[in-house]
Amino acid sequence: MKKFLSLALAVVAFLAACGGGEEETNNEGSGDNGEGGSDSIKIVAAHNQTSPENPYQDGLLKFKEVAEEESNGNIEVEVHAGTLGTEESELVEKLKLGAADVVLVSPGFMTQTGIDEVNLFAFPYLFESYDHWEKVVQGEVGEEMAQIINEKSNNDFKLVGYWTAGVRHYYGKKPIESMDDLEGMTIRTQTSGVVSDYWKQTGAIPTSLAWGELYQGLQQDVVDSAENAYPYFVQQNHHQTDNGKYITETGHDYTTRFLLVNGNEFDNYTEEQQEIILKAAEASVQAEWESLYAQEEEYKQIAIDDGAEINEIDRQPFIELAKPLQDQAAEELGVTDLLEKIRQAAE
Missing domain, CATH: 3.40.190.170 (Bacterial extracellular solute-binding protein, family 7)
Known part of the structure; x- marks a missing residue:
């Protein structure tokens, strides 16, 4: 608990x-x-x-x-x-x-x-x-x-x-085994700012799509993948679409x-x-x-019961990719001191 x-x-x-x-x-x-x-x-x-x-x-x-x-x-x-x-x-x-x-x-x-x-x-x-x-x-x-x-x-x-x-994870038309698997994949996420920059660095293509339209977008190949937390995307049945049934626990947010x-x-x-x-x-x-x-x-188990496939991944390469983007964005936003306090809180 x-x-x-x-x-x-x-x-x-x-x-x-x-x-x-x-x-x-x-x-x-x-x-x-x-x-x-x-x-x-x-x-x-x-x-x-x-x-x-x-x-x-x-x-x-x-x-x-x-x-x-x-x-x-x-x-x-x-x-x-x-x-x-x-x-x-x-x-x-x-x-x-x-x-x-x-x-x-x-x-x-x-x-x-x-x-x-x-x-x-x-x-x-x-x-x-x-x-x-x-x-x-x-x-x-x-x-x-x-x-x-x-x-x-x-x-x-x-x-x-x-x-x-x-905590948000990737879900899409194929599982991620390494960062290379994201190359050329469209992903529904923010299309500007540090979030967008990060997914671009992985090789994915950030794509804008309203939340209410995402189920249809996954179903009709408008996007190859998306990212969200279990209670949200499973409640919307995104995991039951062909482009949402492979879940990789990236834990990126x-x-x-x-x-x-x-x-x-x-x-x-x-x-x-x-x-x-x-x-x-x-x-x-x-x-x-x-x-x-x-x-x-609860909703992770529902996804499994519904036939979704879930895999884990070595997150370290993804974490290392994020750090310089964090540093740059924090400097631009004037919150470098807050970023350091957050990092120190993990120690």
Whole structure:
């Protein structure tokens, strides 16, 4: 059983300090409920996955449960699973505009808001294990990234938790035995930045394809392969296509996801409401981690039972390929010091 550390106290302290402690909320639709003089508020929480069995859903349902119980119903949370947008860029925009209050997004899409530093968490082979990842996001690096996000977004975003989307592996029309097997293979992944540069260095051809279109893309030879974590691609039956049934456990990305709240709305909540939201966020982190870790084993077994073929590979050549790309990208992003702290955390 993985150990579940609470959110870094420094992050919580930072958020609380920035909260402002306003006594009245400007949240649309709020009003005095007559109980203790505290305004009631409605929070719209959203992620981009449509499956009800997804760890994202489990995490946000825990957020809802805790927020509503701790507030005696004065905080209502409405959870949306893919209904506000299946693209993370849509969710980021809705959060910024106030159409959503809590969203879950990846580093790659956060860069579209101009916060390039978050791309650090997208570096291939940045983390060696879940223990390494947990130590980083719950520690000094996690705290510094939370401050960067808040400051560079001009308070549009506050990071209230680090979630994960699992460890990503290759899956495609043939297994990988060595890096040479990727030569000329199209792979659905990011098509710009360090992720794209990395796959190009392996010999693969990064290709853009919407998540909702990937099953058909694999089935119809639009792409030769893709990469993701077991709970996500197995739930979508990608492993049942001819171009998805060979899974090689490359383990190239222990993923980080950001649980964000609308910073301006957060500052307008009462101090009590802020504390409840932070407590709900902390509970959601533990629930999401627990669900994801369990589902990785569960969905790996489902893939095997469905006839997918899984093999392991010597990751060292892939890791060595990634290091100079990490160094170069970190220098360009101005996060060399954070990269070194992450590497030191593995020692």
